Amino acid sequence: MSDDSALPPATNFIREIINDDLRAGRHGKRVVTRFPPEPNGYPHLGHAKSICLNFGIAQDYADVADTRCHLRFDDTNPETESEEYVSAIKEAVQWLGYDWDAHCYHAADYFEQFYDVAVKLVKQGDAYVDSQTEEEIRENRGTVNEPGVPSPYRDRSVEENLDLLQRMREGAFDDGKHVLRAKIDMASPHMIMRDPLLLRIKHAHHYRRGDDWCLYPMYDFAHPLEDAIEDITHSLCTLEFDNNRRVYDWLLERCLPEEEHESRPHQYEFSRLNVGYTVMSKRKLLQLVERGDVAGWDDPRLPTLAGLRRRGVPPAAIRAFCEDVGVTRTESRVQISRFEHAIRDTLNTTAPRVMAVINPLKVVLTNYSADDTEWMELPSWPHDIDNEGSRRVPFSRTLYIERNDFQEDPEDGFRRLAPGRAVRLRNSYVITCERVVRNDDGTVKELHCTYDPATKGNVASTDSPTPQGVIHWVDAQAGLPFEARLYDRLFSVPAPDGGDEDFKTHLNPDSLQVHEGIVEPSILDAPSDQRYQFERVGYFWQDPEDSSRKALVFNQIVPLRDRWADDDDTVDLEAERKAKEEAKRKQRERSIAAQRDPAEQLSEAERAVYEQYHRELGLTRDGAALLAGDEPLRTFFQDALSHYDAPQAIANWIVNELQAARKDQSLTALPFDARQFADLVRLVDTEVITNRAARDIFGRMMAEGGDPAAIVEDEGLHQIDDTDALREAAQQVVNENSDEATRFRNGEQQLMGFFMGQIMRATNGSADPQEAQAALRKVLSEG
């Protein structure tokens, strides 16, 4: 047993399961996970979620359990896989900051073992060689509405199966001639269980095996075996494999020796990651790459990890993002603002500030000496970030500022440069715009300004008015020209793959914008992979492929948040709320309209019983219909009635408790009989015990049987309705929760539930609810 307090917090349902397993001592204190990609494409943000989940668990549980996380290439299909993808995946995992140590495996290395299991299954009569054609197999599988029909080869002898299987392995047959199938149930309502294929013949070149093997396993065969071979404890995958779990369990139960059963791997599914305004499927990403919509797998607009990396997104931001979105079973689409937030959040404290202009507008300081250049020592960090550092920045007569930091006819609220207005140049002087110089076509060519020498640094100026705005600038002579690549969302709609149209019709034509900018020269002093904040613009770094000291190229990692920018794509929250409300209303109408008469499905005879239950015994319609339509339940009901004649109470207990608790267990298999059940109901009904205590007792009866009255004596669960005792208990509860009591007295009536919970806990669920509430009210009103 582990020390409970030592377990990492159960931040999601999977970690909750792991904590339970650890507490229960399952798997011998081991937690072994795996990241099992097929090397047939570049890993993307969705894979990052899985990587962080699996490797994160191994990391976080290392102190309380024997943990590891395997990197396993699920390379079972020779036609789509290649070494290129293997190395891309390895790089991505390492880049994200994870390490598989010695545990890098390939499914292709297990083929012989898979074959041995196939032989075992055949010998057990759990698998057979099917020689139908592909079409025949498909047709005979049936549909979701019709059962399948068994293959004519289904009952081949073990010897014949073994012989065929061996020759399949030896390469005696062409592709598709035979397959190995599990022998399960061709009529199963679960399509996956209609004799799933296990092995197929492919005479193809495998990037790892070469041409020495031709019997390739299907996913359903390979995956559970891979997990078992590697001693995985928790096999985590995405939701679409939910159905496959049936085969997974079926197979392991048949393949594992009895003593290994307890610690066999279990599969748990979580929902895959979707992000707004992008696509996250290898197939779709491949299309974009092949069509040339993007420049390659590492195009910075792509959600591939290679693309994100090239764009400059720090791996820590991706980890934080994955942490942030959590792990659940509900399908969802995350807003990109969440991702951007994670990026800004990590860069804010790690990216030193420099100044760069993306859209230059020339400014001439008419009262500044033409020959002078002053070098200013400027801090690399703002006052609120606790980092040290500075850089030298040149300042002279001609500068560049951002074109949109000037408006000839300033709109309301505009705090920057305009004719006649002054503005603070970040970390230097206040300047005033004196004259606008135009091109022939009337557009603004440059600005003539004056600067106030008295405003340098933190010195307050005497004659210049205090400007409202601060803008960034770069010296025109010493500034370095560079290519700025600004990236916008790849698609123009939130869910490009959602509609009926081809997702590519939603490509955003402006997803890449290239500008000619100017950056301060200090960036040449740092390594070329330094990430910066270009003040007031965004986070940037040099493109690792295309940038050089001679020809600088900066990628915008993410822009700064800008509350001033008129964001035309902000959503109308009010409208969304209205739409949702409307949708809810419609749904309610539909839901109510489709409500059926509970007796509708009943047979003639059952309906008579239903009528009697409903009218004579006073059962609810639903309860009456349920009992009338279920033979064993009805018998149990009648039986119980003969011991305690309280039809409504008995029926309620059967419908709401018994039925739920027994699941598909047969009623005769229960550890108690109808008489004891009736006794329990009588105890509640006659107020010997509370409803709540009765539920606890029922739970015990379900687990180990027993006589309810005896359990009551055993546990001392008699209902407490003694006024003085309850009064005392109420007083104590109120004393222990004086804050809540004050709030209650101030009108927060809903806190009664809280107090009831406390008093119930204190009395082991035995306090008479009415009396307890009365006592509480009394005590609370007296305070």
Add this chain to the structure above:
RNA sequence: UGCCCCGUGGCUCAAUUGGCAGAGCAUCUGGUUCUGGUCCAGAGGGUUGAUGGUUCGAGUCCAUCCGGGGCAGCCA
């Protein structure tokens, strides 16, 4: 139409396993700031998909319905 999974503020998740419906992001306001960034304070925003039932008490249990998704590859 068979079976399976999923519905909690605009978005993503919580809710001590039946006991005060909360947090972060987004939005809006105010404060700080030589970045319209960051940070701080505050506000708005919910019939927990719906209806009925059990219970002193239901987001949580039961029934029915509605909506979304998955399964009929020799893909994974």
